[in-house]
Amino acid sequence: MGLALLVVLWLITFVSTYFFAAKTWWLPHGVSTSAAFIDHQFGLTYLLMGIVFVAAQSALGWLVWKYRDSSTARPVEYSHGNTTLELIWTTLTAVLFIGLNLMGSHVWASERFAPAQPGAVPVEVTGMQFAGYFRYPGPDGKFARTDLKLMDPSAGNDAAIGLDTTDPDSKDDVVSGTMYLPVNREVDLTLRAVDVIHSFFVPSFRFKQDAVPGLAIHMHFTPTEVGEYEIACAELCGLGHYNMHGMVHVVSQEDFDKWLAAREAEKQ
Numbered sequence: 001m002g003l004a005l006l007v008v009l010w011l012i013t014f015v016s017t018y019f020f021a022a023k024t025w026w027l028p029h030g031v032s033t034s035a036a037f038i039d040h041q042f043g044l045t046y047l048l049m050g051i052v053f054v055a056a057q058s059a060l061g062w063l064v065w066k067y068r069d070s071s072t073a074r075p076v077e078y079s080h081g082n083t084t085l086e087l088i089w090t091t092l093t094a095v096l097f098i099g100l101n102l103m104g105s106h107v108w109a110s111e112r113f114a115p116a117q118p119g120a121v122p123v124e125v126t127g128m129q130f131a132g133y134f135r136y137p138g139p140d141g142k143f144a145r146t147d148l149k150l151m152d153p154s155a156g157n158d159a160a161i162g163l164d165t166t167d168p169d170s171k172d173d174v175v176s177g178t179m180y181l182p183v184n185r186e187v188d189l190t191l192r193a194v195d196v197i198h199s200f201f202v203p204s205f206r207f208k209q210d211a212v213p214g215l216a217i218h219m220h221f222t223p224t225e226v227g228e229y230e231i232a233c234a235e236l237c238g239l240g241h242y243n244m245h246g247m248v249h250v251v252s253q254e255d256f257d258k259w260l261a262a263r264e265a266e267k268q
């Protein structure tokens with residue numbers, strides 16, 4: 001029995017470790033300026049945790065086998081444990097955990113607490129059950145007022161986010177169900193939610209942030225490659241959550257300007 005447990009434990013350990021080491025199911029190719037750092041940090045965390053995991057599970061299997069029941073085995077006795085060992089592994093775990101957090105926190109913080117560069121592209125994301133709307137302020141660079149009382153999700157776009165059309169700034173605001181971004185330009189994102197907590201998650205950008213009702217959360221990032229990348233809502237926000245996804249189109253500045261101008265023209 002001891003041997004069977006050892007085999008099962010080691011098998012689970014080595015087979016699951018193989019899939020991580022071989023990167024069988026891994027992140028998509030990173031296409032934002034912080035992707036390289038985040039991937040490095042992610043890899044380092046997996047490597048360190050993988051070493052601890054394999055060592056702990058290997059030892060567990062071996063101990064299960066070593067202390068298996070047999071006719072000559074000593075009777076079980078109560079042990080107080082080993083205070084020194086407990087102190088060592090608790091300290092090492094704390095150092096590892098706090099160390100990794102400190103290493104990663106500056107990139108995390110720089111996307112949230114430092115303001116976006118001047119000239120960044122402002123985009124407002126509004127999450128609602130079960131769609132996301134993207135608003136561009138237009139040539140005036142100003143987002144117009146929105147009002148919950150004006151919201152009519154069934155009417156889509158402007159009405160869906162409750163755009164106040166009596167506000168002169170609303171004339172050039174573009175609201176779209178599709179997200180377009182120019183490549184290699186910083187995006188100054190404002191995240192809002194109407195009903196429950198949603199999350200704006202673009203795996204290829206290594207970017208994920210909750211959108212919380214009542215808050216306008218500012219973040220910024222820079223996409224670095226033209227292409228189409230999946231956006232997913234990463235908060236379980238209701239029955240239609242599975243359907244709350246779309247694509248972000250990262251295009252050249254020229255194509256972005258053309259797309260925005262076409263949306264402006266549709267509005268007139």
Ligand SMILES: [Cu+2]
Pocket residue numbers: 127128130197198199233234235236237241244
């Ligand atoms: Cu959602």
